Amino acid sequence: xxxxxxxxxxxxxxPILECFHIAGFALAIGATALVDFRLLExxxxxxxxxxxxxxxxxxxxxxxxxxxxxxxxLFSSDPDMYYENWAFLIKMFCLVLAILFNYTIHRKVVQSxxxxxxxxxxxxxxxxxWVSIIFGGIFIAWVRPGLGxx
Amino acid sequence: xxxSLAQWIENLPPFAALRAASYPYPIVLALHLTAxxxxxxxxxxxxxxxxxxxxxxxxxxxxxxKLRWPKRIGFLLAASCGLxxxxxxxxxxxxxxxxxxxxxxxxxxxxxxxxxHRSVYGKPAELDRAPHMPARAKAAASxxxxxxLGVLGAGRAIGYVPGRSGLHFSKLENTGPEARSSAARRPxxxxxxxxxxxxxxxxxxxxxxxxxxHPPFWADRSSETSWDR
Numbered sequence: 001x002x003x004x005x006x007x008x009x010x011x012x013x014x015p016i017l018e019c020f021h022i023a024g025f026a027l028a029i030g031a032t033a034l035v036d037f038r039l040l041e042x043x044x045x046x047x048x049x050x051x052x053x054x055x056x057x058x059x060x061x062x063x064x065x066x067x068x069x070x071x072x073x074l075f076s077s078d079p080d081m082y083y084e085n086w087a088f089l090i091k092m093f094c095l096v097l098a099i100l101f102n103y104t105i106h107r108k109v110v111q112s113x114x115x116x117x118x119x120x121x122x123x124x125x126x127x128x129x130w131v132s133i134i135f136g137g138i139f140i141a142w143v144r145p146g147l148g149x150x
Numbered sequence: 151x152x153x154s155l156a157q158w159i160e161n162l163p164p165f166a167a168l169r170a171a172s173y174p175y176p177i178v179l180a181l182h183l184t185a186x187x188x189x190x191x192x193x194x195x196x197x198x199x200x201x202x203x204x205x206x207x208x209x210x211x212x213x214x215x216k217l218r219w220p221k222r223i224g225f226l227l228a229a230s231c232g233l234x235x236x237x238x239x240x241x242x243x244x245x246x247x248x249x250x251x252x253x254x255x256x257x258x259x260x261x262x263x264x265x266x267h268r269s270v271y272g273k274p275a276e277l278d279r280a281p282h283m284p285a286r287a288k289a290a291a292s293x294x295x296x297x298x299l300g301v302l303g304a305g306r307a308i309g310y311v312p313g314r315s316g317l318h319f320s321k322l323e324n325t326g327p328e329a330r331s332s333a334a335r336r337p338x339x340x341x342x343x344x345x346x347x348x349x350x351x352x353x354x355x356x357x358x359x360x361x362x363x364h365p366p367f368w369a370d371r372s373s374e375t376s377w378d379r
Binding site: 022033037043046127142 | 219310
């Protein structure tokens with residue numbers, strides 16, 4: 001018996017997964033952004049970046065997990081299309097980079113501090129990586145193999 | 151009157167250009183989502199703090215006060231991008247049932263802000279002094295969460311309503327790759343009760359069942375009320 005992917009058999013599955021995807025990354029990126037803004041000396045200045053990160057990191061991870069798993073569901077709706085979609089490939093590249101950066105350099109700078117210049121640079125790189133993932137995600141819908149913006 | 155206003159807005163040169171061009175529209179959309187994700191976290195975290203789920207070792211006053219400006223700036227950014235998106239396709243949005251839902255939710259959010267500003271968000275220091283989080287604050291936080299998640303859902307759903315035929319802007323304007331590709335790939339569907347004239351963000355695969363030939367419930371316009379009638 002052929003087992004159908006529920007994302008393809010229900011009209012509502014895709015939009016609902018998208019909502020979870022958006023809510024998840026809004027929480028994850030929002031939490032990271034607050035830490036990055038703190039590194040840029042704006043926002044929650046009453047806490048050190050390390051304290052702020054400790055309060056927020058679980059929420060960031062939770063949001064990221066929701067977004068990634070909803071993303072697997074979205075991907076399963078049409079894997080071939082995503083595989084050929086350059087916006088998707090760039091997005092995945094940036095996602096891997098952002099996660100690696102977040103848990104290595106970014107984490108080290110947040111927890112043990114660095115010179116103001118380095119902190120600001122790290123915050124900007126982190127913000128740029130996360131924002132590029134959002135742009136990649138939006139552009140997936142505007143790109144088609146052979147016909148898209150390429 | 152609202153309808154003619156929408157038609158006038160979308161045919162103003164900058165908005166017609168935004169609609170016709172290929173890059174700017176998705177860029178504004180991405181900026182809209184960027185503003186949302188950079189700052190919606192602040193709204194979520196404030197509500198979660200009031201519910202006692204997150205940031206429990208930070209005083210409520212600190213959370214509410216320090217996140218106020220990030221939230222304001224984020225809302226302003228997201229709202230201005232959203233306004234641009236609306237102006238580019240004002241007539242389509244005018245008919246869109248989920249756009250109307252989203253506006254209604256914004257009205258409710260404004261009422262929420264007026265009702266709870268004095269008792270909750272305006273004096274967070276009192277919430278810290280109270281032995282338990284007052285029920286009013288928890289109610290405010292849960293309502294805020296529900297309303298904002300509703301806005302998210304309605305906003306995402308706007309893109310799923312098929313465009314109407316006979317909109318009052320020229321179809322020739324839609325010559326971006328988006329329009330070309332979706333026109334080229336769209337299966338001919340003579341049995342369809344509705345026709346899609348506008349590029350949609352994403353052409354879904356046809357469903358294997360016969361259900362795809364029927365418009366989904368949100369595309370049913372038979373019982374639609376027009377604000378002009």
